[in-house]
Amino acid sequence: MKISSVIAKAVRDTTPLGRSNTPQVDVEIVHMNPMVSSGSGRGDKDTFDPPWGEAICVVTFDNGVWGVGLTAHAGFAVPIINEYLAPMLIGQDVESVADIGELWDLTTTVTAAHIGAAGSTSYAISAVDLAMYDALGKSLSLPVYDLLGGPAHAAIQCYATGTNVEKNAGFGFERFKIPCPWLARGAEGVEATVAAVEAARSAVGDAELMIDCWAVMDVDEAVDVCNALEPYDLVFVEDYINPEDWDGYGDVRSRTTARLAAGERWFTVRPFEQQASLGTIDVLQPDPLWVGGATPTVRIADVARRHCVDLAIHCAVNDAFGQHLCFALAENVIGEMYIGASTSLAESYRSTPGMAIPVNGVLVPSDAPGFGIEITLDGIEAAT
Ligand SMILES: [Mg+2]
Numbered sequence: 001m002k003i004s005s006v007i008a009k010a011v012r013d014t015t016p017l018g019r020s021n022t023p024q025v026d027v028e029i030v031h032m033n034p035m036v037s038s039g040s041g042r043g044d045k046d047t048f049d050p051p052w053g054e055a056i057c058v059v060t061f062d063n064g065v066w067g068v069g070l071t072a073h074a075g076f077a078v079p080i081i082n083e084y085l086a087p088m089l090i091g092q093d094v095e096s097v098a099d100i101g102e103l104w105d106l107t108t109t110v111t112a113a114h115i116g117a118a119g120s121t122s123y124a125i126s127a128v129d130l131a132m133y134d135a136l137g138k139s140l141s142l143p144v145y146d147l148l149g150g151p152a153h154a155a156i157q158c159y160a161t162g163t164n165v166e167k168n169a170g171f172g173f174e175r176f177k178i179p180c181p182w183l184a185r186g187a188e189g190v191e192a193t194v195a196a197v198e199a200a201r202s203a204v205g206d207a208e209l210m211i212d213c214w215a216v217m218d219v220d221e222a223v224d225v226c227n228a229l230e231p232y233d234l235v236f237v238e239d240y241i242n243p244e245d246w247d248g249y250g251d252v253r254s255r256t257t258a259r260l261a262a263g264e265r266w267f268t269v270r271p272f273e274q275q276a277s278l279g280t281i282d283v284l285q286p287d288p289l290w291v292g293g294a295t296p297t298v299r300i301a302d303v304a305r306r307h308c309v310d311l312a313i314h315c316a317v318n319d320a321f322g323q324h325l326c327f328a329l330a331e332n333v334i335g336e337m338y339i340g341a342s343t344s345l346a347e348s349y350r351s352t353p354g355m356a357i358p359v360n361g362v363l364v365p366s367d368a369p370g371f372g373i374e375i376t377l378d379g380i381e382a383a384t
Helices: 074-089 097-114 120-140 165-170 186-204 219-228 246-255 270-278 294-307 320-328 377-383
Strands: 003-010 055-061 066-071 156-161 175-179 208-212 260-262 335-338
Touching (some): 003 120, 055 074, 055 120, 055 377, 066 120, 074 097, 097 120, 097 294, 156 165, 156 208, 156 320, 165 175, 175 186, 186 208, 186 219, 219 246, 246 260, 246 270
Parallel strands (some): 156 335, 175 208
């Protein structure tokens, strides 16, 4: 099949995607973190809301089959897809996963030389790569996990992310992660974080528990937090420092024995390969909608295998994309479902129509072709 069109648009109404338009963050943010999309803070100077919502990309083959991909930050992702990537991709042949991989190499190589393949560009490439996988699966009448060699797990063991662990236990989850993005500086921040973990630990008993620090700490704070949390037997401490503090990961590693997780804010395969080679990280957490799509996520699974670390795809069971990747990749150990303030799993952050929902914390993806996303072109039109 040849690619006949690549078109991206900003999502303006998420209801056709099966969820409401209300923010789903359930924590009060008191420390400026530009990566956090909503929340109330101490004042205007302490919070920043990125102005762009999601982007949706449709890739159509000359057999008439089309596939859909999603990403964040439509403000830049849409023009990068429509004006920069589409002219490079239209007319290219896609018969296999290997062909999609070659096109990922093409787009990342060209953009790296011009505008950078990481950051903004990576969001755009993600949506296109996912849409190509979806269209290929539909063309071959195969779910994406079968394009990738078939299921590697009988089912995906899931955990719930959110401050209200009791509520999430009520959804049937038995593994939990709490976000702690409100960090004050220094000792006060360490104290607040320990108090939050202590409360969660007493609520969930000896269940698996993790913490996500939303990348707000510096190296010294991260080390203090990791060491102070040692008695609470966490599975891992996630996103503890600025995601571009490349040397900082090694500094933290050398000063704590905590299991360390990072990667949702890294782009392309390179940072995963570099940090895994340095031995700084125990759990790699690429986000298929941000890191560049399914192609780099599969390659990062290979990084995990070669360096004997775990893979735990970011928000893996929040959408059909992550679900299929988790199911197919043997290296992925657990599936995250971000719940936050959502009151329904079916309408949680990023949900896509027709996707499977965890039952008692366990999930098997839809076996419909592609990613099994049940949206029509009219539905996409209504959303954009
Ligand atoms: Mg996270």
